Amino acid sequence: MGVRTRILLTFLVGALVLSGVLFFFTYTLTRSNLREREGELGLSNQLIAETLGSVRASLILATVITVLVGLMLGIVSSERVVRPLAGAADAARAIADGRLDTRLEPTDDPDLNALTDSFNDMVARLQDRVERDARFASDVSHELRSPLMTLAASVEVMLSRRDELPERGQAALDLLVADVARFSGLVEDLLEISRYDAGAVRLTRDELQISELVQQAVLASSMPRTAIQLDERCRETRIHGDRRRLARVVANLIDNARTHGGGNATVKVQPADDSAGHVWISVEDSGEGVPESDAERIFERFSRGAGASKRGTSEGAGLGLALVREHVRLHGGRIWVEPRRDASTGARFVVELPCDASSSH
Ligand SMILES: Nc1ncnc2c1ncn2[C@@H]1O[C@H](COP(=O)(O)OP(=O)(O)O)[C@@H](O)[C@H]1O
Ligand SMILES: [Mg+2]
Secondary structure, eight states, rough: OOHHHHHHHHHHHHHHHHHHHHHHHHHHHHHHHHHHHHHHHHHHHHHHOOOOHHHHHHHHHHHHHHHHHHHHHHHHHHHHHHHHHHHHHHHHHHHHTOOOOOOOOSSOOOOHHHHHHHHHHHHHHHHHHHHHHHHHHHHHHHHHHHHHHHOOOOHHHHHTGGGGOOOHHHHHHHHHHHHHHHHHHHHHHHHHHHHTTTOOOOOOOEEHHHHHHHHHHHHHHHHTTOOOOOOGGGOOOOOEEEEHHHHHHHHHHHHHHTTTSOOEEEEEEESSSHHHEEEEEHHHHHSSSSOOGGOOOOOOOOTOOOHHHHHHHHSSOSSSHHHHHHHHHTTTOEEEEEEOSSOEEEEEEEEEEEEEEHHHH
16 A cells, blocks of 8 residues: 555544544533433423434534545645655656766755755765766776887887797787787777766767768778668768767777678668668678677677677677767667578668758658
């Protein structure tokens, strides 16, 4: 039974008991009084019956009024009790959605203030903790950045004299080059993710022609010769977005097609099926595809599919798709993975972005 119902019932029962007691005593006292002094005052039986009748009628009326007033008071006070609870529930939901600066308004009720104070105190600590964690990741990545740059520069110097090294030295140098590149990528990704956590990402939005954007992104990816299929209707489509981040999105999906998807990618640009004013950029490969049970999970941080962990740790850290999703979300779009729409096996990653409606069809 809810708090509201319970309060209401309490008021109702209280009103009933009160008026019952009142009824009983008033009625019986009046009756015995009348009967006692019947002879003394010379009252007729009829007069007594009439008096008792009108006493009973007014008592019934009083009972009805008491019960109604009790009911009304019950409704009003249960509302008043429940209202702060609803406020607290709203605040908790806002906090869960990431609005950590949400606080409860202080009230003039000392009983409630204890709750409000400890709630606000808890949120303040939570906010502090979350911000400290976000700062930590970003501080660590910053600290790693400069020695990494030194390392990369030194490796560059060694690379220019690679021929002078003995064969085993050359092999070691190649490993070093690959690892330094991977490590720098990881640190950059961590830095970017911590910016998202701190809410510090500001998009530099430009008017972008989507065909051009995709071409550039493909050229900058690890498979610059990837085929692009551009739907006629999207030739002039423009989007309002951050060039660097959107290019990262496409390049990342192509990199994944290379490392996880068998290396045979196609990028398609077409109008969205069901939502006007949206464009789809999809990257298809001919690998094993992503099982439906993994379709959500692979977009989480540090999550790598079963296939990836089997191949050891020489590839990414599982941050790629997490970042891709943050980028896409900030552009007001969505991303998901599905099986390819033709009969072949393989994954199809679809990025849906809002575009200028006038140019999409
Ligand atoms: N094209 C693809 N085909 C199959 N699996 C994929 C594909 N792209 C991504 N995945 C799965 O999603 C996981 C997460 O991808 P990502 O976040 O880019 O991390 P990483 O590439 O560092 O492993 C990968 O480990 C892989 O298992
Ligand atoms: Mg990846």
